[in-house]
Amino acid sequence: MIDVVLPCLNEAAALPAVLSGLPPGYRAIVADNGSTDGSAQVALGYGAQVVTVPQRGFGAAAHAGLLAATADVVCFADADGSFDLRQLPLVADPVAAGEADLVLGRRRPSSPGAWPAHARMANALLAWRLRTSLRLPIHDLGPMRAARRQALLSLGLRDRRFGYPLEMIVNAARAGWRVTETDVRYAPRAAGTRSKVTGTVVGTARAVRDMSKVLAR
Template identity: 40%
Template sequence: MSITRTDLRSEVSVTGVDVVELTILMPCLNERETLATCIRHALNFLADNGVVGEVLVADNGSTDGSRDIARAEGAKVVEVPERGYGAALIAGIHAARGTFVAMGDADDSYDFEALGPFLDELRAGADLVMGNRFLGGIDKGAMPRLHRFLGNPLLSFVGRLFFSAPIKDFHCGLRAFRRDKILALELRAVGMEFASEMVVKACLAELKLVEVPTTLRKDGRTRPPHLRSWHDGWRHLRFLLLYSPRWLFLYPGAALTLMGLVTSAALMRGSVQVGAVGFDVGTMLVAMAVAVIGYNSVTFAILSKVYAAHEGFLPASERFDVFQRRLGLERVILAGVGMFVIGLVWLAFSLWGWRSEQFGSLQPRESIRAVAPAVLGLLFGAQTIMAGAFLAILRIRTSDVPFLGHAMNEVVGFDREG
């Protein structure tokens, strides 16, 4: 069927904001080579399927005339001054009028005329519908081998492992969702991490997630993509670690700490023989290192949880709120001082024992056994004091975080014509 742009405009025109079912949202930064094609495909989908909708381009500071192209093709434009993939999409979601929003890159790598399965799943009750490029097919040259065989599978596995996400293509750029459900998540990541944040927060909020096959084509641009493989891959992994469940750092850290302390205590009196294997001060030093590593993991888990909760990255937890209120600066520092003092007292006793030898040479094994627990107490105490101070800094810094998107109409210019 041949449709002109004028026909498309009349086909999808609306008389009020409440009747728009679907907004097709495209983030854009200098996409003049492919933007018009993407908009035409999106408008074709709306017209061919009788969907009342709109095409919205969230422009992130294009200097190649992309905004004019978008308007000429019948799309609305929201201008987003803050740079970043996530910033553009957050602004676009706020400006969207549709009950549902479908988002996809404006580089012609996704077929906007194939949004039928996404919309069907949303109408059937799904909250977030993800495309799966590995099921739908990846054209030759459409995805770098590093992304296809390492980056995407690894990050998707981590996402499933950490958050029980029913998603096998965690970073597919073509996805659709209920606008109100995603707005309620208060997404904040302004960079590429936005793609991960949406899925992670949807899982934590127990939204209904489904996947549909989608095809990835080689994009139509002659310039290199904005994506930087290692840099952006690390940012996604770092973001997933920030959101990781407590068993990733807290529980393993607590187990390592306990194992290290118990082993160290068992070797304090002397060597231990298990069958034909003997354990002595070398094992004791390794066990103490394990205890320190475990304690580092525990403090990291607590501090990262506090940071994520205060920044709004993680949903509120009443039990954790009660726990962190008890982690007052004075209490944490007092506990650290107590550990440090224990270490100092132990060290003093070691020095007293050395004095009895006229401060001469000691047997290495016995001297290590005498001083090692003091070192452990000093390390634990110093780390706890610094963790308490850092906890206080985190709370000051994140006590009142402004949410990107409040008063969005005052921040960005929105073209409402058409």
């Protein structure tokens, strides 16, 4: 069994399709970060484990899901419908086989509107900084990713905001992990929803600010 942590804030419209796409042998942990649209109830209805996370912040939700996981290999993915969870084996299999320690899904947009230009440019800049400063062969911060649970806990991740995914990569690189990436499809969010990060320039700027603090540490 492989656990899949899905940080969630008001994703009731997206969760049915997201959770229906889980491959056999994968178990969903929806880390609910204060949703007011019934996301938790929807997730329970589709058989997911729901973890209530009172502390607001993407990192708080992601880490609570990690703590709740019990599988050896843990995946992370957005709960907004932008990822096809049937592709989770692309990131999980190399970890399970011992071929990599952290695998990131490099987003390949399925349509021009799937990944707004401002968000793509911010991501490219941060990835470039990781390639130049830490010699990592990556081009995307990869919201869909996989690693071993105990190894992730050993990284001592502290950020509880949008810097959490970047801190995971930075700490993994400094610990000598084998970090790789693989292509995954990236689609527009579920209809009627908007990303807290990529949906607006302000959201993207907030995420870049949090991530820049991680790089400055």
